[in-house]
Amino acid sequence: MSDAPFRFPSDDELMAGPNAFDDEGAESVEDEHEGQDDDGALPASARVEITVPEVPEGHRAGFACLVGRPNAGKSTLTNAMVGQKVAITSGRPQTTRHNVRGVVNRADAQLVLVDTPGLHRPRTLLGKRLNDLVRETLADVDVIVFCVPADEKVGPGDRFIARDLADSRRPVVAVVTKADTVSREALAAQLLAVNDLGDWADIVPVSALRGEQVDVLEDVLIGHLPPSPPLYPTGEVTDEPQAVMIAELVREAALEGVRDELPHSLAVVVDEIVDPRTDRTGSFIKGAGGRLQVRVSLVVERDSQKAIMIGKGGSRLKEIGVISRKGIETLLDRPVYLDLHVRTSRDWQSDPKALARLGF
Numbered sequence: 541m542s543d544a545p546f547r548f549p550s551d552d553e554l555m556a557g558p559n560a561f562d563d564e565g566a567e568s569v570e571d572e573h574e575g576q577d578d579d580g581a582l583p584a585s586a587r588v589e590i591t592v593p594e595v596p597e598g599h600r601a602g603f604a605c606l607v608g609r610p611n612a613g614k615s616t617l618t619n620a621m622v623g624q625k626v627a628i629t630s631g632r633p634q635t636t637r638h639n640v641r642g643v644v645n646r647a648d649a650q651l652v653l654v655d656t657p658g659l660h661r662p663r664t665l666l667g668k669r670l671n672d673l674v675r676e677t678l679a680d681v682d683v684i685v686f687c688v689p690a691d692e693k694v695g696p697g698d699r700f701i702a703r704d705l706a707d708s709r710r711p712v713v714a715v716v717t718k719a720d721t722v723s724r725e726a727l728a729a730q731l732l733a734v735n736d737l738g739d740w741a742d743i744v745p746v747s748a749l750r751g752e753q754v755d756v757l758e759d760v761l762i763g764h765l766p767p768s769p770p771l772y773p774t775g776e777v778t779d780e781p782q783a784v785m786i787a788e789l790v791r792e793a794a795l796e797g798v799r800d801e802l803p804h805s806l807a808v809v810v811d812e813i814v815d816p817r818t819d820r821t822g823s824f825i826k827g828a829g830g831r832l833q834v835r836v837s838l839v840v841e842r843d844s845q846k847a848i849m850i851g852k853g854g855s856r857l858k859e860i861g862v863i864s865r866k867g868i869e870t871l872l873d874r875p876v877y878l879d880l881h882v883r884t885s886r887d888w889q890s891d892p893k894a895l896a897r898l899g900f
């Protein structure tokens with residue numbers, strides 16, 4: 541690798557094609573713009589510097605999308621591959637609301653993982669939108685990872701997804717997740733059952749929890765990626781906006797130990813992030829000092845749910861705050877002042893306006 545500073549090209553720059561890149565190694569490229577002066581000098585705003593790293597022979601890069609019914613182990617598998625916690629996990633279904641991406645960086649390849657909510661039979665408008673989101677993503681990736689848990693019988697939910705995947709015209713690698721939870725015989729039987737579900741490019745059993753076969757799966761997925769330089773800066777594990785990651789940390793803490801129906805009725809919104817070191821505007825919180833100020837709303841559907849979130853004398857909300865603040869501080873590597881509020885927005889799951897406000 542060259543010692544030259546590495547700034548990753550933007551999408552536009554990448555679209556400029558291979559001629560913008562110099563095989564000899566890192567080099568600056570100036571992009572011609574229409575706003576060029578008569579003397580040939582470019583206005584500062586029109587100058588684009590591209591410093592390109594050497595791309596090893598045979599490097600591959602592309603996208604993989606994990607699908608599977610709720611609780612199939614998609615987030616845990618994403619985390620196991622990326623090696624750092626990026627997606628929310630919990631014992632309850634449908635906790636992943638966003639396409640959280642993790643990037644697996646290796647010397648020979650870059651695998652961008654798109655973690656999705658589970659495809660399922662929709663009951664609400666939110667459910668339908670989540671399914672649409674998954675299908676949009678499927679059409680756009682190089683390889684699809686179909687997750688079926690080892691410890692649950694193949695059921696109608698899996699068949700529903702398998703039928704959808706048959707139409708996707710993308711290679712599908714079937715993964716039997718949670719392989720550690722069953723005997724070898726049961727695992728073999730599940731592999732056969734999954735094999736009968738469709739026409740898969742490969743079938744791989746993994747245990748994300750124990751890290752078993754995760755590298756084998758990576759190799760198989762990378763085999764389906766096209767030759768390409770890295771698509772993302774190689775140091776990054778996720779391109780999710782900071783706010784989404786913060787919202788997911790709060791959501792995870794808020795779901796801990798509450799009734800089963802609550803996950804579907806809880807949305808988390810980051811209302812404001814103010815950095816007193818750099819921001820001149822925004823509502824500063826008294827007593828927060830130099831800490832990053834993060835305001836977050838927990839949005840529930842009913843007052844009874846609000847009461848659960850807040851807890852006796854505010855005890856539960858306090859606990860949520862303490863746990864999620866620690867997570868956010870680790871994520872951002874600086875002290876944080878977290879300001880949590882609980883709001884009720886009736887039937888937000890079926891109200892288009894409320895959904896739009898919440899970012900769905």
Ligand SMILES: Nc1nc2c(ncn2[C@@H]2O[C@H](COP(=O)(O)OP(=O)(O)OP(=O)(O)O)[C@@H](O)[C@H]2O)c(=O)[nH]1
Pocket residue numbers: 608609610611612613614615616617628629630631632633634635636656657658717718719720721746747748749750
């Ligand atoms: N024993 C075992 N448990 C696992 C493994 N992978 C996931 N789990 C557990 O299965 C549950 C669901 O895992 P998630 O990764 O949240 O599942 P998901 O498919 O992302 O779920 P949704 O977000 O609801 O779609 C969690 O309690 C995980 O700890 C595994 O390899 N072994």
